[in-house]
Amino acid sequence: MKPVFSDLGAKLGGPCGIQELMDDLGQALSTHPNMRMLGGGNPAAIPEMQALWRDQWRALVDEEPDRLDRALVNYDPPAGNTRFREVMAAFLQRECGWSCEAKNIAVLPGGQAAFFYLQMLLVGGSGGRQMLYPIAPDYIGYANQGLHAESLASVPGQIEQRGAHRFKYHIDFERLRARLSPQTAGLCLSCPTNPTGNVVSAEELDQLRELAREQRVPLILDQAYGMPFPGAIYVDWKPVWDEGIIASISLSKLGLPGLRTSVIVADESVVTALANMNSVVALANGNIGQALLQPLLEDATLTRCAREVIRPFYQRRRDFAEAVLSEALGDAVPYALHESQGAFFLWLWLRDCPVTSAELYRRLKEREVLVVPGHYFFFGLEEAWQHQHECLRITYSQPEAVVREGLQILAEEVRKAYAEG
Numbered sequence: 001m002k003p004v005f006s007d008l009g010a011k012l013g014g015p016c017g018i019q020e021l022m023d024d025l026g027q028a029l030s031t032h033p034n035m036r037m038l039g040g041g042n043p044a045a046i047p048e049m050q051a052l053w054r055d056q057w058r059a060l061v062d063e064e065p066d067r068l069d070r071a072l073v074n075y076d077p078p079a080g081n082t083r084f085r086e087v088m089a090a091f092l093q094r095e096c097g098w099s100c101e102a103k104n105i106a107v108l109p110g111g112q113a114a115f116f117y118l119q120m121l122l123v124g125g126s127g128g129r130q131m132l133y134p135i136a137p138d139y140i141g142y143a144n145q146g147l148h149a150e151s152l153a154s155v156p157g158q159i160e161q162r163g164a165h166r167f168k169y170h171i172d173f174e175r176l177r178a179r180l181s182p183q184t185a186g187l188c189l190s191c192p193t194n195p196t197g198n199v200v201s202a203e204e205l206d207q208l209r210e211l212a213r214e215q216r217v218p219l220i221l222d223q224a225y226g227m228p229f230p231g232a233i234y235v236d237w238k239p240v241w242d243e244g245i246i247a248s249i250s251l252s253k254l255g256l257p258g259l260r261t262s263v264i265v266a267d268e269s270v271v272t273a274l275a276n277m278n279s280v281v282a283l284a285n286g287n288i289g290q291a292l293l294q295p296l297l298e299d300a301t302l303t304r305c306a307r308e309v310i311r312p313f314y315q316r317r318r319d320f321a322e323a324v325l326s327e328a329l330g331d332a333v334p335y336a337l338h339e340s341q342g343a344f345f346l347w348l349w350l351r352d353c354p355v356t357s358a359e360l361y362r363r364l365k366e367r368e369v370l371v372v373p374g375h376y377f378f379f380g381l382e383e384a385w386q387h388q389h390e391c392l393r394i395t396y397s398q399p400e401a402v403v404r405e406g407l408q409i410l411a412e413e414v415r416k417a418y419a420e421g
């Protein structure tokens, strides 16, 4: 017998775009072992980082068995391990100059869960209120967290063309202001942005902070790829935090997505509410991620790794992927790549392409290349936008040979698509 699901149960438990896409990607990978995976958000297996995690693990077992035993046998408080929160706050004071304390730190079971909690806390489930995303496109994972059609609102990024084959989105502040309303519950963006690699400028950030202050709503900055770690950010960017900002930092893109651990830095009232929600939903967090990371926050190891290992690794991969794709596409098609200022994706805009990105995704899958069609990242728009069917997200964290082959096949399909027009 199939039980009757509640409206909320049907909404959260039912199919949705991102789940269908993820299932499709998973199926394709399992049935085609030769599939070139340029579609996921997994971090790269960086040998130096993997060695570091193994060393940390060994040290915990061999040198600090008591700490390991305590981590395994105890539930932590729902806001996270008390010592970890203190160490994290001291790390952020030291490395970022933030005036935060342990009471401003909530450890949560991954950034994805943190964003769901924030959505429930600020927007809620009864309809009416909404989270406002200043630049569409933005992270696909936010898209299905709004429980009502109006729970998410976004503003199309303003496109600046930079030379023949580059472009960059900026915040269209005029349209953003027009989109604000008493129902606006918060402003939210990922920086560097998944999927585009965009990093908002210091001026844009100042304006956003000002706007959030005026509206008396929080500004949520999702730093899954950026500062202070993993540091996959290729332009100067000063991480900011103060009253009214909710910063999200995750262990995942350091190479630890399996540990499901992230940190929110926020005003005490927000931290307390998130911790209370966490006790309702999860009782406590997994604490092994905190145990592994803590010693690296106490000295300069993590910052050094971000600067000397992680950032150069992804920057090299980005340069490689851009060079392969640019060469393969040549000047034959009117493509443009978003300025890749961080994260680990190329965002390819196929201007006026006669074939949609959804159809290109299907054709590429047949040729054993997986990418993510761009339209999923344009949630919350007021009006349809042709641009949303003209973009693809391409991950470059996989080994170079895979990236090269995948991009060469992609370029062939793109040329064929334009030839159909």
Ligand SMILES: Cc1ncc(COP(=O)(O)O)c(C=O)c1O
Residues within 6 Å of the ligand: 041, 109, 110, 111, 112, 113, 139, 141, 190, 193, 194, 222, 224, 250, 251, 252, 257, 261, 262
């Ligand atoms: C921008 C962004 N935010 C948040 C997340 C969620 O990551 P996690 O739940 O692993 O911390 C991701 C994952 O890919 C992401 O790309």
